[in-house]
Amino acid sequence: xxxxKIHTYDLTYPVERAFANSCVWNRARTIGVVEVETDAGITxxxxxxxxxxxxxxTHALGRxxxxxxxxxxxxxxxxxxxxxxSGVDIALYDIMGQAxxxxxxxxxxxxxxxxxxxxxxGLFLYDGDEPTAGLAQEAGAYVAAGFSAVKMKIGFxxxxxxxxxxxxxxxxxxxxxxxxxxxxxxxxxxxxxxxxAVAEHDIYWYEEPVPxxxxxxxxxxxxxxxxxxxxxxxxxxxxEFRDIVSKRALDIVQPDISIAGGFTACRKIDALTEAHGxxxxxxxxxxxxxxxxxxxxxxxxxxxAGLVPEPCLFEFDMTENKLRTELALTPYEQxxxxxxxxxxxxxxxxxxxxxxxxxxxxxQSVSD
Ligand SMILES: [Mg+2]
Numbered sequence: 001x002x003x004x005k006i007h008t009y010d011l012t013y014p015v016e017r018a019f020a021n022s023c024v025w026n027r028a029r030t031i032g033v034v035e036v037e038t039d040a041g042i043t044x045x046x047x048x049x050x051x052x053x054x055x056x057x058t059h060a061l062g063r064x065x066x067x068x069x070x071x072x073x074x075x076x077x078x079x080x081x082x083x084x085x086s087g088v089d090i091a092l093y094d095i096m097g098q099a100x101x102x103x104x105x106x107x108x109x110x111x112x113x114x115x116x117x118x119x120x121x122g123l124f125l126y127d128g129d130e131p132t133a134g135l136a137q138e139a140g141a142y143v144a145a146g147f148s149a150v151k152m153k154i155g156f157x158x159x160x161x162x163x164x165x166x167x168x169x170x171x172x173x174x175x176x177x178x179x180x181x182x183x184x185x186x187x188x189x190x191x192x193x194x195x196x197a198v199a200e201h202d203i204y205w206y207e208e209p210v211p212x213x214x215x216x217x218x219x220x221x222x223x224x225x226x227x228x229x230x231x232x233x234x235x236x237x238x239x240e241f242r243d244i245v246s247k248r249a250l251d252i253v254q255p256d257i258s259i260a261g262g263f264t265a266c267r268k269i270d271a272l273t274e275a276h277g278x279x280x281x282x283x284x285x286x287x288x289x290x291x292x293x294x295x296x297x298x299x300x301x302x303x304x305a306g307l308v309p310e311p312c313l314f315e316f317d318m319t320e321n322k323l324r325t326e327l328a329l330t331p332y333e334q335x336x337x338x339x340x341x342x343x344x345x346x347x348x349x350x351x352x353x354x355x356x357x358x359x360x361x362x363x364q365s366v367s368d
Contacts, residue, residue, distance in 0.1 A: 008051040019124035022155025022185035034087035046090030047289035082237035082261030089262025097346035104296040111299035122318035123152030136171040149177035155185030158197035181207040195225040218249035233283035288328035
């Protein structure tokens with residue numbers, strides 16, 4: 001089997017109501033989709049947070065998709081970053097799975113989890129709102145929908161962070177897990193003040209207080225914070241994870257499969273994390289392609305050894321995003337607080353080409 005064509009699609013989707021984390025207003029969702037065709041008639045789909053210029057992908061033409069690791073190494077040599085290669089790697093695994101009639105998680109050694117507990121990822125700031133407006137209603141709706149964990153946005157200063165966390169905790173009760181995400185808004189000292197300000201609301205983890213390359217700041221915050229520290233969603237490739245993991249600057253490591261380099265890179269990163277006694281809980285923020293890929297990979301991550309292991313929580317993005325809800329013919333949904341790991345060959349995904357065309361602003365192709 002050989003790769004015959006590669007198409008890249010830049011997709012953008014304008015949201016109806018803009019929403020903000022601590023640093024960025026989201027007015028549109030933008031992703032890169034990769035389609036890889038083969039001479040066997042099998043087509044694979046992948047997603048990157050962005051896609052490379054197609055010229056840099058020509059080395060994959062005429063090559064066997066089962067050589068995904070070789071092709072990833074050649075891409076790096078050719079100047080393609082792990083982040084830009086992510087979508088191609090995911091598409092190659094989709095092809096391999098379809099070729100052998102097995103789900104991708106079996107290509108990775110098999111699923112430890114048949115289903116994963118989900119957390120509702122939302123609770124942003126909306127245009128014109130007071131800092132806590134709408135939080136109680138939104139958080140309460142997640143609990144009513146069956147979620148046993150939620151993640152909210154903070155990073156607006158310690159006092160506002162505490163007020164927002166208090167509003168959500170009051171709405172969800174004492175049993176639902178609550179994580180907070182500061183999206184790199186702070187320096188080390190301000191971050192530590194924020195961790196202390198929100199701590200009384202029983203915070204399961206505190207995410208991205210500072211930019212991901214500030215390893216020493218993460219170490220300092222981790223030592224001072226009264227809860228677990230999470231981060232890493234923006235890092236690319238094994239090497240960018242090396243210092244933050246080996247210097248024990250995080251408790252929970254959060255690679256994003258469409259940024260970190262696809263299955264090939266993420267398997268190395270989760271091995272590095274496991275060897276250091278830290279947890280991997282993937283980040284997921286994108287379309288149904290990234291969601292499916294994350295499910296297959298996360299299903300293979302180890303369960304804790306205890307009788308009551310920590311939940312292997314899957315990030316379920318609850319913001320408005322038609323690239324997540326419409327791009328696949330069978331969208332993934334949570335039921336009773338869980339999402340089922342797909343068992344169909346490959347990623348187990350069928351793309352709605354009308355939806356793909358509707359949101360594509362640029363398509364590029366290379367062929368053999
Ligand atoms: Mg985050």
